[in-house]
Amino acid sequence: MSPDVLPRLFDAATRERLAEVADVEPGPAAADFAEPRAAAALAAAEVLVTCWGCPPLDDAALAAAPRLRAVVHAAGSVRHHVTRAVWRRGIAVSSAAWANALPVAEYTVAAVLFAGKRVLQVREEYRRRRGPYDWYADHPGAGNYRRTVGVVGASLIGRRVLELLRPYDLTTLVYDPYADDGELRALGAAPAGLDDLCAAADVVTVHAPELPSTRHLISRARLASMRDGATLVNTARGSLVDQEALTEELVAGRLHAVVDVTEPEFPPAGSPLYDLPNVLLTPHIAGSLAGELPRLGRAAADEVARYAAGRPFAHPVRQETLDRSA
Incomplete structure (x- = not known):
């Protein structure tokens, strides 16, 4: 995600929640999978938490993420970064579009x-x-x-x-x-x-x-x-x-x-x-503004917790419905 989104998305309580259910890669958010620190994290990642500014998860990105099993999007549409390659790999996808x-x-x-x-x-x-x-x-x-x-x-x-x-x-x-x-x-x-x-x-x-x-x-x-x-x-x-x-x-x-x-x-x-x-x-303000972004972060943390517990996502994204959804 864009680095400036991360601190607005995850408050202290949500970061603690994530740390309870997953080994969270520390440091700033990554907006370029080729950047050395991001590439190293991607190689070990089982779950990606994404938001606005995530680059496309194409064949090249997925080749560098052999352990990746799930993408949890802390925003609405996944069209900008979830490519057909994600579905071909059978990777589970969740979205906070409901929030x-x-x-x-x-x-x-x-x-x-x-x-x-x-x-x-x-x-x-x-x-x-x-x-x-x-x-x-x-x-x-x-x-x-x-x-x-x-x-x-x-x-x-x-x-x-x-x-x-x-x-x-x-x-x-x-x-x-x-x-x-x-x-x-x-x-x-x-x-x-x-x-x-x-x-x-x-x-x-x-x-x-x-x-x-x-x-x-x-x-x-x-x-x-x-x-x-x-x-x-x-x-x-x-x-x-x-x-x-x-x-x-x-x-x-x-x-x-x-x-x-x-x-x-x-x-x-x-x-x-x-x-x-x-x-x-108005300039596209109807969606989540700064004070509402933590709700998206908590929604993503809830889905990561469900994944860690072996439960299905509460808000999955289905490939078959993407042709008629945002």
């Missing part, structure tokens, strides 16, 4: 509820007027009671969002082509086709994986089908939304948006997304 899903879902639910109350727009107008403000006249339909929220993707995050929204008086729709209707209803939401969901929802929130098939999943046509005044929330990946089309809708003032991810990752300085009053733009 990283928690803050993303919390951010999303906050965005959904703020969208219903029109918080951003009321804040802007109140700031401009600096005095008595009849917000009801501007937003007579504001509020969350019986609003419709469409969740795109019954992923780990999508499922957590549905769980957190359950106590509210909302109607929830969910689209996921890989889950059957019974499974989706068990999540407390009504299954819907993506076109129908976009057209019916007051808030559309995106939680699908980034795949070639999901590029611009929220297309120009689907954005155009959304209700006037509806809100799009994207905490997944920028490529899932046609950003040019979304920007046009936002500049026109027809839609609202909460955008935590964009394509490119940082919009150019002249992008209207920075200044529009109907846009909340």
Whole structure:
């Protein structure tokens, strides 16, 4: 992993936990398998604990790791470093994606509820007027009671969002082509086709994986089908939304948006997304921030402890599901 991640990921208690169940290689994190100290550690390693910045575990890296039996990823997606060579070797893989899903879902639910109350727009107008403000006249339909929220993707995050929204008086729709209707209803939401969901929802929130098939999943046509005044929330990946089309809708003032991810990752300085009053733009902060990283470290330590005890991982990654997961 990147060396700067290590001290933020593993606090003293988690380091002690790891030391109780494994012989832990001391020293800084390794971000280059060819570096002499890393190469020596790799040759002896049975388990690798990885995080952001891990280089690919390709054939060359695995040839230098003859004892490697498991990879425990203290973050979400393993796509960037777990290659086909890992699966060919029969190496077990675990991910803390479930733990990283928690803050993303919390951010999303906050965005959904703020969208219903029109918080951003009321804040802007109140700031401009600096005095008595009849917000009801501007937003007579504001509020969350019986609003419709469409969740795109019954992923780990999508499922957590549905769980957190359950106590509210909302109607929830969910689209996921890989889950059957019974499974989706068990999540407390009504299954819907993506076109129908976009057209019916007051808030559309995106939680699908980034795949070639999901590029611009929220297309120009689907954005155009959304209700006037509806809100799009994207905490997944920028490529899932046609950003040019979304920007046009936002500049026109027809839609609202909460955008935590964009394509490119940082919009150019002249992008209207920075200044529009109907846009909340954040720089990919929905996932685990500094104070939340120790949760990922503890999740990884728990999996190492399970491995040391001869038990299967609680959160395994399966090769057969990688073609439809983040």
